[in-house]
Amino acid sequence: MKGHPTLDERASHCFGCGPANPQGLHLSFEIDTTHPEAPTATAHIQLTQLYEGPPGYIHGGIVATLLDESMSKLNRPLSVLAMTRHMEVDYLRPAPLHQPLTLISRHLRREGRKLFHQAELLDSEGAVLARGKGLFVVIDEKLLARTGLTQPQI
């Protein structure tokens, strides 16, 4: 790694998706840009007891993390660097550990530097366990430069 690290290099310890974080969730997403104005991001997950909240179920903070991470993955296909400014979560049903679940996010609309996304956590039968809505705000170059980061190829 020479010179300033790129964002991808610095993100390798991201709790949600960083491959180098031994404590992280190691989420991996498939991005679908069939409709470039409305990309989606999908991940297939199955969590262990490390992430337990209520006995047998995923901790609510982890559910929020899953939804946040999933929505954040829509920013790059939309060619922006953005951070979560506001998000809300509906916990509809307890999300079980040790079972295959699907995480899917989609871009809803953009208003200037504000991007509105949505994400859902689904069980294997397609029932929605949790839904998040997020406002992501495009970060400016000054904030990025303050962290010593350079832009990735987006």
Ligand SMILES: CCCCC/C=C\C/C=C\C/C=C\C/C=C\CCCC(=O)SCCNC(=O)CCNC(=O)[C@H](O)C(C)(C)COP(=O)(O)OP(=O)(O)OC[C@H]1O[C@@H](n2cnc3c(N)ncnc32)[C@H](O)[C@@H]1OP(=O)(O)O
């Ligand atoms: C620090 C550099 C980071 C560089 C990396 C950047 C991106 C990351 C990309 C890849 C990273 C790889 C791994 C992924 C990592 C994490 C994934 C999950 C994502 C996250 O986990 S990321 C962490 C949590 N995140 C934060 O740590 C943000 C802290 N925050 C800030 O740093 C500032 O907040 C900022 C810069 C975001 C904006 O700051 P700001 O000063 O420019 O803008 P302001 O806050 O004023 O709001 C803007 C407009 O939102 C409107 N507004 C507010 N609330 C509203 C609501 N409820 N409904 C409707 N509109 C609302 C206002 O009304 C205004 O609207 P308007 O402009 O029209 O007036």
